[in-house]
Amino acid sequence: MATKHSRAAARLMISPAVLLLLGWMIVPLAMTLYFSFQRYNLLMPGMEEWIGLANYQYFLTDPAFFDALINTLLLVGGVLVITIIGGIFLALLLDQPFFGQGVVRILVIAPFFVMPTVSSLVWKNMFLNPVNGLFAHAAKALGLQPYDFFAQAPLASIIGIVSWQWLPFATLILLTALQSLDQEQLEAAEMDGAGPLSRFFYIMVPHLARAITVVILIQTIFLLSVFAEILVTTNGGPGTSSTNLTYLIYAQSLLQFDVGGGSAGGVVAIVLANIVAIFLMRMIGKNLEA
Amino acid sequence: MGSITLEKVQKIYGNVEVIPGIDLTINDGEFVVFVGPSGCGKSTLLRLIAGLEDVSGGTLKIDGRDVTDIAPAKRGLAMVFQSYALYPHMSVRKNIAFPLKMAGVDKAEQDRKVEAAAKVLNLTPYLDRRPGQLSGGQRQRVAIGRAIVREPSAFLFDEPLSNLDAALRVNMRLEISELHQSLKTTMIYVTHDQVEAMTMADKIVVLQAGNVEQVGSPLELYRTPRNRFVAGFIGSPKMNFVEGEEAARHGAYAIGVRPEHLALSKESGQWKGTVGVSEHLGSDTFCYVHVDGIGTLNVRTSGEVSVHHGDTVYLTPSEANIHRFDKDGMALR
Numbered sequence A: 001m002a003t004k005h006s007r008a009a010a011r012l013m014i015s016p017a018v019l020l021l022l023g024w025m026i027v028p029l030a031m032t033l034y035f036s037f038q039r040y041n042l043l044m045p046g047m048e049e050w051i052g053l054a055n056y057q058y059f060l061t062d063p064a065f066f067d068a069l070i071n072t073l074l075l076v077g078g079v080l081v082i083t084i085i086g087g088i089f090l091a092l093l094l095d096q097p098f099f100g101q102g103v104v105r106i107l108v109i110a111p112f113f114v115m116p117t118v119s120s121l122v123w124k125n126m127f128l129n130p131v132n133g134l135f136a137h138a139a140k141a142l143g144l145q146p147y148d149f150f151a152q153a154p155l156a157s158i159i160g161i162v163s164w165q166w167l168p169f170a171t172l173i174l175l176t177a178l179q180s181l182d183q184e185q186l187e188a189a190e191m192d193g194a195g196p197l198s199r200f201f202y203i204m205v206p207h208l209a210r211a212i213t214v215v216i217l218i219q220t221i222f223l224l225s226v227f228a229e230i231l232v233t234t235n236g237g238p239g240t241s242s243t244n245l246t247y248l249i250y251a252q253s254l255l256q257f258d259v260g261g262g263s264a265g266g267v268v269a270i271v272l273a274n275i276v277a278i279f280l281m282r283m284i285g286k287n288l289e290a
Numbered sequence B: 001m002g003s004i005t006l007e008k009v010q011k012i013y014g015n016v017e018v019i020p021g022i023d024l025t026i027n028d029g030e031f032v033v034f035v036g037p038s039g040c041g042k043s044t045l046l047r048l049i050a051g052l053e054d055v056s057g058g059t060l061k062i063d064g065r066d067v068t069d070i071a072p073a074k075r076g077l078a079m080v081f082q083s084y085a086l087y088p089h090m091s092v093r094k095n096i097a098f099p100l101k102m103a104g105v106d107k108a109e110q111d112r113k114v115e116a117a118a119k120v121l122n123l124t125p126y127l128d129r130r131p132g133q134l135s136g137g138q139r140q141r142v143a144i145g146r147a148i149v150r151e152p153s154a155f156l157f158d159e160p161l162s163n164l165d166a167a168l169r170v171n172m173r174l175e176i177s178e179l180h181q182s183l184k185t186t187m188i189y190v191t192h193d194q195v196e197a198m199t200m201a202d203k204i205v206v207l208q209a210g211n212v213e214q215v216g217s218p219l220e221l222y223r224t225p226r227n228r229f230v231a232g233f234i235g236s237p238k239m240n241f242v243e244g245e246e247a248a249r250h251g252a253y254a255i256g257v258r259p260e261h262l263a264l265s266k267e268s269g270q271w272k273g274t275v276g277v278s279e280h281l282g283s284d285t286f287c288y289v290h291v292d293g294i295g296t297l298n299v300r301t302s303g304e305v306s307v308h309h310g311d312t313v314y315l316t317p318s319e320a321n322i323h324r325f326d327k328d329g330m331a332l333r
Helices: A004-036 A054-061 A063-094 A101-113 A116-127 A134-141 A154-179 A183-191 A196-223 A228-233 A245-255 A259-288 B042-050 B092-102 B107-120 B136-148 B166-183 B194-200 B218-223 B228-233 B245-249
Strands: B004-013 B016-026 B031-035 B057-062 B077-080 B154-158 B186-191 B203-208 B211-216 B240-243 B254-257 B262-265 B271-280 B284-291 B295-302 B312-317 B323-325
Touching: A004 A259, A054 A063, A054 A259, A063 A101, A063 A154, A063 A196, A063 A245, A063 A259, A101 A154, A116 A134, A116 A154, A116 A228, A154 A196, A154 A228, A183 A196, A183 B077, A196 A259, A228 A245, A245 A259, B004 B042, B016 B042, B016 B057, B016 B211, B031 B042, B031 B194, B042 B077, B042 B154, B042 B186, B077 B136, B092 B107, B092 B136, B107 B136, B136 B166, B166 B186, B166 B194, B186 B194, B194 B218, B203 B218, B203 B228, B211 B218, B211 B228, B228 B254, B228 B323, B240 B245, B240 B295, B245 B254, B262 B295, B271 B295, B284 B312
Parallel strands: B031 B186, B031 B203, B077 B154, B154 B186
Antiparallel strands: B004 B016, B004 B057, B203 B211, B240 B254, B254 B323, B262 B312, B271 B284, B271 B312, B284 B295
16 A cells, blocks of 8 residues: 555545455344344234333343353353364374375364354264264174263353364364474574473474464354254254353244344343453464564 | 584485484584585585484494484584574573473573573574564574573574675674674584684685585694685685686695786786776775786685776785696695
8 A cells, every 4th residue: 555545546446345244244244233123033023012111131141041041151162272282282193294194184174164064964863863873883892882972062062062063163263273383493492402292382483473363263253153963963952061152042942932032132242252352362363462 | 511522424315315424522612603505415414413313324423422313402512504494383481491491490480591591592582473473583582592591402593694695694603703702602503604614613614516625723724725625615706716727836736816816907927818807895896807828716805995897907825825636626735
C-alpha cells in the first residue's frame, strides 16, 4: 500500500466483500436476538408475543444447561489435551527418517478427510458396538465382558471419536513446525550437554509454542460446535450425559419446537464462546506475537 | 589440556568416501585452521571431532583418551556454529548459561560465570535481550560466550564469520585471535577464506577432497607449498602458473610465481606483455598482463605505478621465489 491513492482504491474494492460478510452475520444474529425475546413455539403458531427475558430464565435454570456447559468444556478440553500430546508424539515419530515416510504421512492425515457423520457411524457400529464391535470381539476373545461404551462412558467415547478426527490436524501443524526447527540448534544443545529430554523441553517445546497456540485456537472454534458426532451416536444421552451446548440448543428448538428458547440458548452460547475466546487470548495469545 | 589426535579417521556416507583417512595431531593451545574449497570435507572433519557425526573408521583421541564413540557433550569440546544456533526463545543470559544449567551448576555460580563471560565479550548491556534483538556481531559473541563458559578443552569454530559483513569480519577475526591469546585454549577453526587462515592460524591444515594436502605454519605454506594445489590456494591474489617452454627452462613441468614476486617495468624485462586490466587499490595495484606464449599473469606493484589497459609492459620474475612443480603437481626442491 504505497500511496494514499492506492489505499483509497483498496478500501473501495474490498468494501463489497466486507459489507456482504457483515450482512451475512448481522441478519441472523439480529433475528436470533429478536426470537430470543419472543414466545415462539412451532406447535402454537400465531401465538408469538414479547415475553422479555423469560426464555433466558428458562434456559439458564434448566438443569440440562449446567450439564451441557460442563460437557462442552470437558469435550473441548479433553480433545485438546489428547490431540496436542498425541500430535506432538506423532509429529516426533513422523519427523524421523524411515522407509515409506511419504505414504505413512498421507495415511496419518487421512482421518481428517472423513466426514464426521461417517466416521462416527463407523466408530459406533464397527468398533464400539457391544455386540458386533471390534472391541467387543476383542474382549470376548480374552474372555472379558464386552464394554458398552456409549452406555457406560458416553462423553468419553465421543471425546475419543472427535480426538481421532482432529489428531491428524494437530499432527500436521506440529510436524511442519518441527521441521522448521534449525537442526544446528539441536546440535548446539547436544554439544552443551542436553540429553534427549532436555532437548525436547528446552528447545523443541518452546519452538512449538506458536504452532500449539494455533492448534488450540482453531480446534477450540470447531470443538465448541461439535454436533454430528453426538447426533448419530448417543443423541445426547443417556439423559444429558453427552449433551453439549450445541446439542442442547438443537434439542430445544427442533425437538421441542421451542424456537424462542433455542434462540435464547444460541445467544448464551455466543456469550460463552466469547468468554472462552477472551480467556484463550489472555493465556496464550502472546505466543502469536512476532 | 586440549591435544587432539586423529589416527586414520574415516568418514563414509553410503559408498562415498568423504574422508578417506586422516592422520593429524593438534597440540595443546594451538590455533589450527582447516582450510579448503567448498566440499573438501573440512566441516565434516570438524563435526567428526565434535562427535556430531559418527566416525566410520580410525580413532580419535583427546588428551590421549579415546573418544571415538563418546557422546559429544562428554568430549569437553565447545562449538560455535555458522548460523550461531542461539536459542531464540531464551535471553542472552539464559543462552550463555544453558550449558552450565545442563551440567547442573548451581545458580549463583552460573550467574558469576555468565557475568564474567559477558564482561570479556562486551555483552553486559545486552544480557536480558533476546538473540533476535541483536546484531550479527553481537550474536556471534553470544555464541562464543556460550562456548567459553563451559571452559572446554578445545573450541571448534565452523565458518563463524561467513555471515558477517566485511568490516565486522575483520573485527571479529581480531577478537577471536585475542581471545585465543588470553585463554590459551586449543582452537580449531574451519574456513574457506585463506585470509582468515593466514592471519589467525598457528597451524594451517589444507584439505582437498577429504585429504590433507599440507600441514604447516602460515609462512611455511606460503614459502614452501608441497604441491600446486596448496601453492594456488594459499596467498592472495593467487599464484601464477606457467607451463611449457619457460617451465622446461627451469627444469620443471610447471613453474609458479606469486604476483608479488614479479617486477613490472615499462622499459625492459624478461617477458613482454600488454596490460588487460589494472586494479588500483590505493596501496597496491594488481595488473593482469597478457604475455605471448605464457598466458595471463597477475602482477602486484605499488599503488604509485600508473599503468592502464593496452600499455606494453615488461615482467621479470624474482628467480629466488620461483616454485617448480613436476607433472603430478608436486613441488620440486
